Amino acid sequence: MGADATEVFEQHRPFLEGVAYRMLGRVADAEDVVQEAWLRWSAADRGEVREPRAYLVRITTRLAVDRLRQIQARHEAYVGPWLPEPLVTDTRAEPVPEGADRALLSESVSLALLVVMESLSPLERAVFVLREAFGFPHAEIAAALGRSESAVRQLAGRARRHVDERKPRYEVNARQQRDLTERFLEAALGGDLGGLLDVLAPDARLVADSGGRVKAPRRVMHTADKIGRFMAAIAEEGRDPRFTYTMQEINGVPAVLASWEGEPYGTILVDVADGRIQTVYIINNPSKVARLAVSEPS
Known part of the structure; x- marks a missing residue:
């Protein structure tokens, strides 16, 4: 050659x-x-x-x-x-x-x-x-x-x-997307239902892909109230000190990368329109997140 x-x-x-x-x-x-x-x-x-x-x-x-x-x-x-x-x-x-x-x-x-x-x-x-x-x-x-x-x-x-x-019509505004993603994460980790409802559109959806290999909803979750209550219910688990969270650009948007003891665990991305989160994507299938590189907290 x-x-x-x-x-x-x-x-x-x-x-x-x-x-x-x-x-x-x-x-x-x-x-x-x-x-x-x-x-x-x-x-x-x-x-x-x-x-x-x-x-x-x-x-x-x-x-x-x-x-x-x-x-x-x-x-x-x-x-x-x-x-x-x-x-x-x-x-x-x-x-x-x-x-x-x-x-x-x-x-x-x-x-x-x-x-x-x-x-x-x-x-x-x-x-x-x-x-x-x-x-x-x-x-x-x-x-x-x-x-x-x-x-x-x-x-x-x-x-x-x-x-x-x-195709849904979502806004592509990196600053707003990062702000709403960070607010969603903060409210979720704090078990703050009111804070979650503030950032979620009333008819928001949550789609989680775990491949059945780790804990995650196996059906699409609908409405801000159900999503908020679900995230608030698992808040304590997310606050485990072995978890760390960083912001990275993933699939073209600011997103959360969650790491467990320094290894990639999952990612959270959101779609935004009209100043609210319309869809939350959670991907924590180990085979899909293993290639994500963990950076320093930002």
């Missing part, structure tokens, strides 16, 4: 991982797909490859579509709600490919959008990610998927309508 081939692949690796994660919603699966793409690249006759990025996108996208078909079947047997694996992000530093929009690129890693994309077919999801998040032309997507351009346009339109119909 020549140094040039390795350098070319490593130059594109962050971009390929970004595509694969948005399609699959799981870091481990995305890394596996990109590693398989590397093996295909290393074995290819690169003298026949005129555009390395297009070639690598084609390999990665097709591998991700195949993997998505496998993991969607896996989700059917999942215990409790399924949420994407949380991803520590710095959307300001992520490279923006030509034709892409940074705001859309950032939105495309949000939990709310990734959850909606779960209901798309694998091909629709591939087209949506390449078109909406990364700004690929229809013709280039068609080449990547081995489909006609007209078929890709139909897939893109269907996926866009589906997402528009189901």
Whole structure:
């Protein structure tokens, strides 16, 4: 393997991982797909490859579509709600490919959008990610998927309508999001029901993903009152001194990372609209949070 081939692949690796994660919603699966793409690249006759990025996108996208078909079947047997694996992000530093929009690129890693994309077919999801998040032309997507351009346009339109119909309209204001997240955590740890009701919208939802492996609600919880009472009831457990809490950017928004004796335990993210928390996401499936890096308290 020549140094040039390795350098070319490593130059594109962050971009390929970004595509694969948005399609699959799981870091481990995305890394596996990109590693398989590397093996295909290393074995290819690169003298026949005129555009390395297009070639690598084609390999990665097709591998991700195949993997998505496998993991969607896996989700059917999942215990409790399924949420994407949380991803520590710095959307300001992520490279923006030509034709892409940074705001859309950032939105495309949000939990709310990734959850909606779960209901798309694998091909629709591939087209949506390449078109909406990364700004690929229809013709280039068609080449990547081995489909006609007209078929890709139909897939893109269907996926866009589906997402528009189901995606909640949340505000993306990092300062407000951080403030409400911190207030939610403070009230929850203090068992302060009134404080929780102040930050939660009356019809708020709580979605917890534990995979059935640790304690968490196994159904979506509705209304601020029920969520507040639940969080207040477990306040003492959360105050155990072996827990620490830090703020990090996760999936494009300020979020809480909870650690147990220095190891990642779970994360709390919120969606915000009209100055209130509309949805609380709690992810504490050990297999999903193990890769989160614990930073110093902030």
